[in-house]
Amino acid sequence: MSFSRNTTFLVFASILAAVCAEEALVPLVDLVDITDLGISLRWDVILPLDPRDCHFLVEVCPDIHGLPCFTYDRLPHDTRTLLTEFKPFVLHNITVSTVCQYFDEQAIRATSEARTVFAAIHPSAPEVQLVEKLEESISIRWLAPGKPAGPIHGYELIIINSENEASSDNNWVDRPSTTLDWKFEDLDEDTAYVVKVRAYNINKNGKHLTSPGSTLKVKTGSRGKGYFWDGLLAVFGLTSACAVLYAIYIRYRRHRGNWNHYESRTNALFQARDGIEIEMGEEPYVC
Numbered sequence: 001m002s003f004s005r006n007t008t009f010l011v012f013a014s015i016l017a018a019v020c021a022e023e024a025l026v027p028l029v030d031l032v033d034i035t036d037l038g039i040s041l042r043w044d045v046i047l048p049l050d051p052r053d054c055h056f057l058v059e060v061c062p063d064i065h066g067l068p069c070f071t072y073d074r075l076p077h078d079t080r081t082l083l084t085e086f087k088p089f090v091l092h093n094i095t096v097s098t099v100c101q102y103f104d105e106q107a108i109r110a111t112s113e114a115r116t117v118f119a120a121i122h123p124s125a126p127e128v129q130l131v132e133k134l135e136e137s138i139s140i141r142w143l144a145p146g147k148p149a150g151p152i153h154g155y156e157l158i159i160i161n162s163e164n165e166a167s168s169d170n171n172w173v174d175r176p177s178t179t180l181d182w183k184f185e186d187l188d189e190d191t192a193y194v195v196k197v198r199a200y201n202i203n204k205n206g207k208h209l210t211s212p213g214s215t216l217k218v219k220t221g222s223r224g225k226g227y228f229w230d231g232l233l234a235v236f237g238l239t240s241a242c243a244v245l246y247a248i249y250i251r252y253r254r255h256r257g258n259w260n261h262y263e264s265r266t267n268a269l270f271q272a273r274d275g276i277e278i279e280m281g282e283e284p285y286v287c
Contacts, residue, residue, distance in 0.1 A: 025098040054100035190222035
């Protein structure tokens with residue numbers, strides 16, 4: 001009878017200890033950082049007094065049916081890790097579990113289902129630069145991401161006007177990954193446009209997934225304003241030239257008048273000296 005009571009007590013104690021241990025071993029997972037290199041995780045957990053028989057399991061599963069999961073084993077003192085086995089542009093389900101073996105080699109696995117982390121890696125957005133803007137065209141150039149998380153199959157180029165209306169035939173352009181510049185043509189003059197460039201990737205399921213876009217605001221030129229200022233400059237130049245010519249003409253007239261007056265007085269002196277009479281209308285003559 002005593003043996004039966006002892007056995008029942010041990011079984012009950014084992015079950016109670018297992019339940020309590022399972023609750024205590026649930027890790028609290030925190031997302032530290034997401035970069036182009038991977039995802040950093042950190043978790044907190046209360047381990048038993050002798051944690052030598054415990055370890056952590058980090059399971060990473062893509063949120064797409066049919067893609068395999070990856071499992072990482074971590075020692076008890078490793079409570080943070082950098083995960084790099086990711087599919088680019090795909091949402092991942094990350095679960096951290098604690099596995100301990102005690103109580104007659106019974107394995108207890110505590111999983112932090114409530115603190116599962118969802119994360120996805122995207123490449124950095126391309127940096128867009130303005131090359132040239134005219135009345136009906138905008139030329140841009142962009143820089144590819146420095147450290148993409150996965151293969152870049154191409155770029156999406158989107159242009160919309162200031163009223164958020166798609167322009168004629170240039171609202172969306174698909175370019176390969178080797179193209180790093182583009183010229184939008186047949187645009188409206190004197191109009192503000194927003195240009196966006198996004199890198200994209202096509203995964204195994206054929207889903208088109210894009211990175212964050214980089215935007216650039218540009219306003220096209222105006223022919224009317226250009227002609228007005230050109231015409232005003234031409235009128236100003238012509239007026240200045242006429243003023244200069246008129247000043248030269250006045251100076252010439254004054255100089256010519258002074259010369260004629262001097263010549264008349266000189267002839268009169270010569271005539272008075274020689275006693276030569278000149279009839280009205282004749283040209284003055286001096287021997």
